[in-house]
Amino acid sequence: MKINQKRFQEHIETLAKIGKIGETGVCRLAHSKEDREAVDVVRLWMEEAGLDTHIDGFGNLVGRIEGKEKDKPILMLGSHIDSQPYGGRYDGTLGALGAIEVVHTMKEEGITPNRSIEVICFADEEGSRFNKGVFGVRGIIGQLEEGELERKDKNGVTRLEALREFGVEPDLSQSPVYKPGDIEAFLELHIEQGPVLESQDKPVGIVSAISGPIWLTVTLEGFAGHAGSVPMNLRQDAFLGASIITKEFNELVRNEGTPNTVGTVGSVQTFPNSRNIIPEKVEFTIDLRDIDLDARTKLEKKLYEIIERTSKELNLEYSISEDTRSDPRYCADWIKDIMKTEDEQLGYDSPTLMSGPFHDALFMSYISDYGMIFVRCEKGISHNPLEFAEMEDMEKGVELLYHTAMNIAQS
Incomplete structure (x- = not known):
């Protein structure tokens, strides 16, 4: 050498x-x-x-x-x-x-x-x-x-x-x-x-x-309430929304992605972060990447649909900020x-x-x-x-x- x-x-x-x-x-x-x-x-x-x-x-x-x-x-x-x-x-x-x-x-x-x-x-x-x-x-x-x-x-x-x-x-x-x-x-x-x-x-x-990676930060906002007194059907649980989105995003990438597609939810912050308070606000990151730009674009569109549908079903407000986008x-x-x-x-x-x-x-x-x-x-x-x-x-x-x-x- x-x-x-x-x-x-x-x-x-x-x-x-x-x-x-x-x-x-x-x-x-x-x-x-x-x-x-x-x-x-x-x-x-x-x-x-x-x-x-x-x-x-x-x-x-x-x-x-x-x-x-x-x-x-x-x-x-x-x-x-x-x-x-x-x-x-x-x-x-x-x-x-x-x-x-x-x-x-x-x-x-x-x-x-x-x-x-x-x-x-x-x-x-x-x-x-x-x-x-x-x-x-x-x-x-x-x-x-x-x-x-x-x-x-x-x-x-x-x-x-x-x-x-x-x-x-x-x-x-x-x-x-x-x-x-x-x-x-x-x-x-x-x-x-x-x-x-x-x-x-x-x-x-x-x-x-x-x-090429896309990095997103998703924020869901519901309403905090006592974990013991608010009935399940009346809750606006932001963490539940984040959980559903994470699960469906994972299934989307596994079932409809290419062999090179990967998707990850890597960082989650909850508020007020107490064991007996329904989570009012959750912020989490999404990492989506693929070598095939068209395939990534299709999955990104479906991801947004998942976020919008889940937020509507759970009566949550949502926002999405884009941190990184590279082809x-x-x-x-x-x-x-x-x-x-x-x-x-x-x-x-x-x-x-x-x-x-x-x-x-x-x-x-x-x-x-x-x-x-x-x-x-x-x-x-x-x-x-x-x-x-x-x-x-x-x-x-x-x-x-x-x-x-x-x-x-x-x-």
């Missing part, structure tokens, strides 16, 4: 200690003190690899090495290092540290790339703290929305306040930082977060496309071809597969061609402290990333 396996493993293990929970878990919420500690450590590793670094007005950590031909569109590599509140050691981290290892290996090989290379650790990919993610990547491509800095976490802290505490004075006027044509290719390495590679006994896979995005054929050629040279025989989870790469696809490499993870577990990938598999993924990056950087 070209990469330094020992150094890469040390970086993975060191970063896993920041925000560690339990034996194998990680909690590094976006813009938190743990996130900042991680950024500072990773920044040092970037500089050791020869990258000039800065933290931009969105909280992204960016490193750059100048190429021989400065007018060429750049090659960008990276991922994220923030985590879920109950997350694992490899989600995002693999791609961020793998990208640094690629550039560090080039430096040790005495290679100055023809085109400039940037390595980026995107801020708040996960979205768990402010219920809207991929903040950093949307910032650099010009897809931020009104009210982004006013969004609050569960403790009432706004994103603006969190970014300032993180050490950044947000400047949304910088958006977009890049426009189409500035970036030749964006490459992201990531654990699969699914079971396909393990089922095929393959350490590495080449991604064909990323499924499925396909990896560039020319990048996949390079990956397949380099993969063959390495003897991996890697399969091609799609991504159900979305990634920073999905948003980079709006301004740049992109490619992704997946690494096998045990039982497909992710967003969980049990998330695990073999070091040997991860090193193979970084090696394929290195050869692919070299091909593009020197073209």
Whole structure:
């Protein structure tokens, strides 16, 4: 292998200690003190690899090495290092540290790339703290929305306040930082977060496309009453409505979705949240995604019908807010071809597969061609402290990333 396996493993293990929970878990919420500690450590590793670094007005950590031909569109590599509140050691981290290892290996090989290379650790990919993610990547491509800095976490802290505490004075006027044509290719390495590679006994896979997600927040409002005195037929129970909608949504996706359709109700808040009061208000999130846009659109329409019908039957008021909407995005054929050629040279025989989870790469696809490499993870577990990938598999993924990056950087 070209990469330094020992150094890469040390970086993975060191970063896993920041925000560690339990034996194998990680909690590094976006813009938190743990996130900042991680950024500072990773920044040092970037500089050791020869990258000039800065933290931009969105909280992204960016490193750059100048190429021989400065007018060429750049090659960008990276991922994220923030985590879920109950997350694992490899989600995002693999791609961020793998990208640094690629550039560090080039430096040790005495290679100055023809085109400039940037390595980026995107801020708040996960979205768990402010219920809207991929903040950093949307910032650099010009897809931020009104009210982004006013969004609050569960403790009432706004994103603006969190970014300032993180050490950044947000400047949304910088958006977009890049426009189409500035970036030749964006490459992201990531654990699969699914079971396909393990089922095929393959350490590495080449991604064909990323499924498009819709994130909704549904609010149902009824009327609070004493749990012991209000007859069942006179209740306006918001939680009952949420339960019915959740059940019917699950059945809709199972029965009418494609093999790639997934739907999830992941976060539920009730008010007044007391055992002997009928729930007056419930707010819950819906995540719907598919690689087939037409199929997703049909299911979304039927979901709205379920919400409207259930609310009417239970005498509830409802509102739906849209937090995220992205179409499925396909990896560039020319990048996949390079990956397949380099993969063959390495003897991996890697399969091609799609991504159900979305990634920073999905948003980079709006301004740049992109490619992704997946690494096998045990039982497909992710967003969980049990998330695990073999070091040997991860090193193979970084090696394929290195050869692919070299091909593009020197073209």
